[in-house]
Amino acid sequence: MVDPLHAPEVPSRYRVHLLADPKPTERGILYRRGEQRFLLEWGQVKRALAAEVGERGAPRRAVFDLAVQVDGPECVACRLEAEPGPAARAWALAIELGAGKAVCDASLRATAIDGWPSRAHCDHDTFGEAALEAIRYR
Numbered sequence: 001m002v003d004p005l006h007a008p009e010v011p012s013r014y015r016v017h018l019l020a021d022p023k024p025t026e027r028g029i030l031y032r033r034g035e036q037r038f039l040l041e042w043g044q045v046k047r048a049l050a051a052e053v054g055e056r057g058a059p060r061r062a063v064f065d066l067a068v069q070v071d072g073p074e075c076v077a078c079r080l081e082a083e084p085g086p087a088a089r090a091w092a093l094a095i096e097l098g099a100g101k102a103v104c105d106a107s108l109r110a111t112a113i114d115g116w117p118s119r120a121h122c123d124h125d126t127f128g129e130a131a132l133e134a135i136r137y138r
Contacts, residue, residue, distance in 0.1 A: 018078075053081075067131075092109075
């Protein structure tokens with residue numbers, strides 16, 4: 001099975017790999033792809049961003065994008081989601097501690113404080129576009 005972090009190139013400016021069954025560890029995030037387990041090491045994370053994503057009036061999720069490759073105008077990110085509140089706060093704290101505050105955006109740091117991202121987007125595509133711009137112009 002192919003590790004999504006090393007998948008063949010596809011034409012896209014912002015490629016996202018959803019991490020299945022993620023679990024934070026001291027070394028990184030364990031995730032599953034099929035029956036195999038992989039580790040996204042904290043040192044691979046170049047930028048970490050968070051936003052609340054969902055349509056107004058619909059259930060919303062805290063979405064975390066961890067940029068692992070940034071090549072000019074293109075980016076590869078690993079994504080995980082959590083319920084806003086305590087679950088999102090726990091993930092934000094784990095990311096902040098593991099990857100380091102320097103790579104975390106303000107919205108992720110806000111999530112680590114109270115469980116609610118300070119940035120919101122109506123869907124994953126607009127979050128991805130905003131994340132790409134934030135990463136490219138940091």
